[in-house]
Amino acid sequence: MSKPDNNIFPIHDKLLDRRSKEQLLQQRSKVLWFTGLSGSGKSTIANEVERVLHQMGHLTMLLDGDNVRAGINNNLGFSEEDRKENIRRIAEVAKLLMQGGVVTICCFVSPSEELRQLAKDIIGKDDFIEIYVNTPVEVCEQRDVKGLYAKARRGEIKDFTGVNAPFEEPVNADIVLQSGIMSIDGCVKLVLENVMPKIGYVKTEKKDDFFVI
């Protein structure tokens, strides 16, 4: 045990920053934000993107309704105020993860430009990759994996996006997936082609520095 220092509180030279984490993980961290109707294929595509990135050795984390509404946002409902707070907290968590070096994948309907802009403002435009899963509502309703469209049509769900609440088409999406006419594999490929150069890196001669490929 070394000498006690009751009154002296050392200031650390340098706390660990995002770059230290990125270097450890040998990746650049970004947030992939999937937006689109319920049943559009967001989660299916995002899960497959995550699986491929993981197989390539990237550390990823996926936030969706399942892990967020059951945890950090389990005290939020679906009022306009709560929907905004839902997205705000998700974006803050995504930002924390990104600052920790993690490639973070978010899957949320986020039906308005205001909500998507809120997320983008929190995360920062340079790190926010907006991916619009553009599937016609008729296709989503026909799939109706969770039976939510049927419920909404019967009036059992109020303000259900695509049935009795609007979905504003994203005007600033970085990637648009026409998932009604493209295969899942095609969508995944398109996302990866766009994302890979943004999260990869090449170590340079100069110590502790790296550039995006």
Add this chain to the structure above:
Amino acid sequence: MSKPDNNIFPIHDKLLDRRSKEQLLQQRSKVLWFTGLSGSGKSTIANEVERVLHQMGHLTMLLDGDNVRAGINNNLGFSEEDRKENIRRIAEVAKLLMQGGVVTICCFVSPSEELRQLAKDIIGKDDFIEIYVNTPVEVCEQRDVKGLYAKARRGEIKDFTGVNAPFEEPVNADIVLQSGIMSIDGCVKLVLENVMPKIGYVKTEKKDDFFVI
């Protein structure tokens, strides 16, 4: 582009779970929860623990007042209800990180057994390592790095733990650091000796399996 599948929504064999992330990172994820008075040395010790773990190749993330109150919890005050919600959200974020394979370090006064138990319940007792930084209030007040004790004594801060609000001694701490009489280095060493066996792993002959050392 492969054949479109408008109506078929594939179910994935297996989503990425915590173990996949732990294997990628070659570590077991845990939550290190530092509790103690303001000025007790929580952040100093925790930052140093993080730095050492990072140098050893572990992926860590540190949550403290600075990054949490400025972000995810920027709409919370210091009422009893808000303090509880503060800890609840932090614990949920820590759980998410842990499920993503990250060794997560939390530094919060968390002055009551109820608050610490809340965090433990959310994170799960097997993954929650409670570290009590036990520094006498006189030492903390003498340090008063942030000038908060002086403010509290002048009545400018209400319900300041250690001055005009109680700190309940943890009864279930996994590690107790007598930081008033131990050096910072000694505290860091004690934490690492306890934590290292819990986050390390040895790969076995059997593919995709590993055990704690």
